[in-house]
Amino acid sequence: MKPVRLTGRAALSLTRGIGAVTLFVARGLFRLRPFYARAFGAQLVQIGWLSLPVVGLTALFTGAALALQIHSGGARFQASDVVPAIVAIGMVRELGPVLGGLMVAARVASSIAAEIGTMKVTEQIDALVTLSTDPMRWLVTPRLWAAMLTVPLLVGVGDIIGIAGGWLVGTQSLGFNSVAYLANSAAYLERWDVVSGLLKGAVFGLIVAVCGCWFGLRSDRGAAGVGRATKSAVVAAAVGILAANFVLTGLFFE
């Protein structure tokens, strides 16, 4: 009896949790009136623009390392000239969105959770309510939309920088001709490769912002409470991105 009951209870609470998060996302995304444009603009800068260096560096080194790997690995079956194509496809379809998303999770989910958690603990959220302002609309909506719109852009820039990283290694140390490298990259890259990666970016951005806001708003009292909320937000965002990536890859390419 007991295992049955426990499983039942776990299933119930899981269902309830999924329901609560779904409702939270729906409320955060679609209740747009009033829309706080200033808060949205600030978040575009915070989430998008200021993440550019981290995402760019990540893409640069990943593209460069990928080129080295494919070159040496491909040599085993006389295929080291596929480096440009594999680097491009690998960056655009998989590594650009996933690693970019993870870096944004580290940077943005943590700062959103810490900021909102601190606001909760210091009664700033209550203060918003007394000033006739809905915390969902003022805090959550701008962050969800800003993340969902800017992370694909970050991924797009990361794709370019990643391919450039591969090209640098390819031309500087692997002996590729510069023009041939770029032509080869472009020749095998399809539009859907790029678009699917950008779509992944949008989903990952949403996951990051939702985790930051959700855990921030549920932060316990005190500095320790904010610390726990921040940690949970980053872990949940990272795991969420990897799981979503698996599901989306299956959906897009199977």
Next chain:
Amino acid sequence: MIQIAGLHKSFGAKPVLAGVDLAVGQGESLCVIGQSGTGKSVLLKCILGLTAPDAGQILWQGKPLDAATRPAFLARFGMLFQGAALFDSLTVWQNVAFRLRQRMPDRQARAIAIEKLARVGLGPETADLMPAELSGGMAKRAGLARAIADDPAVIFFDEPTTGLDPIRARRINGLIRGIVTETGATAITITHDMASVRTIGDRVALLQDGRIAWDGPVSRMDHAAPLAGFLGNTLPL
């Protein structure tokens, strides 16, 4: 103006409010006192709609305060939080003018904000500071300026002097009394500090064991037996 009738609220098995009855008239200044953990903040959260009571009613101008009527109530409402609760991401004047900026141009809102800052004794040079740059006492004043910025009809003060030294506490009490008298606003103050009660209050209510144990004019509180334990609770001067 505000009437509370039979308010109940429990957390789990623990009753916090067990039938609170309380009324505040137009322009009256009521102080609610009570030991730590008796539910003063919970009472406040019920009125603001941040916590749903289990039973009982809160009336504002004769109408029950619920999801439909609360926005109109909040529009006429200002509150000073215990820790000031200024928004970290906004400057002092943007905090003070938070509500004003939603319906008027920044230039006009800023002018009003500077005027309200002056009312609480902060110069225009504080307007462009961030809240993190203010001392505790200054933050409290800025919080007070934000509470009165939109000329509220009802103002709540949550422990306005807690954490301040006696001199600052006396200044804040004086400011609050002045503002309440000047604007004719209805004021509800939650406090442990009897000096606050004497300066700010017209009436005192003692919250004890989830109910109002005593309720009467400040002038009579020295002779009220239930308050005997509290009268010494004054910050030393």
